[in-house]
Amino acid sequence: MIPFDFEYYRPETATEAVTLYTDLAGRGKNARYFGGGTEIISFCRLYQLYPHAVIDIKGIPELNTFEQKNGKLFIGAAKTLSQIQESNLFPLLNYCGGRVADHTIRNKITLGGNLCAMIPYRETSLALLVSEAELVIQNRKGKKILPISEIFHESLRLEDGDLLMGVHIREECLGAPFVCLKKTSDGNVGYPQDRVGYPVVSVAAMRADNKIQAAFSGVCIFPFRSRTVEEVFNKSNLPREEKIRQAVEVIPAAIHDDMISSAGYREFVLKSMMAEILERLE
Amino acid sequence: MRSMLREGFLELDVNGEHRKVVARPADTLLHVLRERLGLTGAKPSCKNGDCGACTVLVDGWPIKSCLMLAVEAEGHLITTVEGLKNTPIQKSFVDNFAFQCGYCTSGFLMNCHALAQIHPQASYATMREWLQSNLCRCTSYEEITQAMENVLLKT
Structure with a gap:
């Protein structure tokens, strides 16, 4: 149970949402855009976040769209990770998003929410970084x-009031060869807890323009x-072992x-994943 | 634009019934189902999205009701375990002894029922992926898996 009150708004357009955000800020109210809301609800319950208002963006049609146009795929920020997985439009993103939390929670977590998450593991960012995606952002000044x-340096550097509308991915990246791996501290402990958990290391790598691109x-x-x-x-002309070392x-x-893994074990897992990337994509 | 600034009326469609209920904007769906509507089938346990005991269906998809605001559910069709009547998965749970204490059972039933409805030909891997979302501390996993498999095999 969330032990304090906040206001709830569900705008129907992006313009309405960003205007509302600014208006609330002008009245001294700290608002949060609310997609799946799983992190906001959890953090509020744990007394780690105190918004005065939440702006539910799931009612904005543009944010709930898959669209292929002009050689690009657009995925709306309010699409859930499960919807992305079921659509199978961008397999690398399916894999990266498909290992966040568990299946039922992925019915709620949105692409935008994962990219803007407060926890450091923003798994969908890996697929978007290696595919050099473009982000569509709306604020009071326009789109x-x-x-x-x-705009992604360690985390997504949105300005106050910026609303992430969605992402564009070039069509040539959609079917490019890729490797996507994740190891948790539990490893495979057996049903039902295999794969659920924060990563010790996870990687997404893609071969595009005859080169390997990788995010971690x-x-x-x-x-x-x-x-x-x-x-x-x-x-070229460098043995794999030397490439990994360098x-x-x-x-x-x-x-x-940290308590999930020591640095030494992370390095061991990272090296083994790098070896697999090179073996499969070189 | 829909707004809810303080405690007030919400209109929810639950188990085929239109319900009008007083709630706060910050109330979770789990809280409103149990404390306002008396539907105690969705169980509070971790309240953190980990265990799946509070799973309900929203437009046919399993959702952990501890991680959804009740006001978000407006305009959607909510199904709780009270809305399941003689479904194949319920019979299969009984036939396979797929529970012990029963606390997690309603959450498992909702998740399994949704899988059977959405992917009646689901592969074993898909079934395992879906079932990861729920925990059973009595460790009835083998029986639950069998119950789910039996329903899928019959479709």
Whole structure:
């Protein structure tokens, strides 16, 4: 039970939503856009979040759309991870989104909610980083479309009041060869808990334009795609073992060490996943 | 634009009935079903989305009602275990002794019933993926899996 009150709004257009957000802010009210709301409800219940208002964006038709147009697939931010998985339009995103939480919760978690999550594991970001997706964002000034590399640095750097409308993915990425792996601290403990849990390491890698592109989560405190790691992966005339050694040296931050996994074990898992990426995509 | 600024009336479609109920905007669907509508089939347990004991169907899809606001459910069709009557999965649970204490059973039933309705030809892998969402501390998993498989095989 959430032990305090907040106001609930369900706008019908994106313009209405961003205007409302600004109006509420002008009245000193801290509002949150509310997609699946699983994280907001959990954090409110745990006294870690105190919004004055939530703006439920699921009633905005544009945010509930799959559309293929002009060589791109658009996925609305309010599409749930299960809807994305059932649609099977972008298999790499199915895999990345299909390992978040459990199946029933994925009926509620939205793509936008996962990308904007407060917890550090934003698994769908991996598929979008390697496919160089574009993000459609609406605010009071209008709509803008930005490459994810410009706005995702450790987390999604939205400005106050920005509403994530959805993502564009180039059609050539939809069927590109890929590798998607996740290891949890439980490993496979047997039904029903196999695969459920935060990752020790998870990776999404794709072969596009004859090059390997790879993104990681669990390794550091934030998910990342590193061009430097990719340069090492794509060097010719370098043995795989050496590529892995050099790639681990250039990851962008210290390997995370916490109760889920020690840094040493994470590095071991990371190296084994890198070996699998190279074996399958080289 | 729908707005709910304080405690007030909500209109919900539950088990084929139109219900009007007083709730706060911050009330979860689980709380309103149990404490306002007296539908205690959805069970409170972890209240954190981990255990699945509170699973209900929203437009036919399983949802953990502890992670949904009641006001979000307006305009959708809600089914609780009280809305299941002599379904194949209920009979299969009895035939396969797929419960012990029974606390998790309503959540499992809702999830299994949804799978049988949405993917009646579900593969074993799909069935396992769906069943990951619910926990049974009496560890009746083998019997639950068997009950689910038997329903799928008959469709």
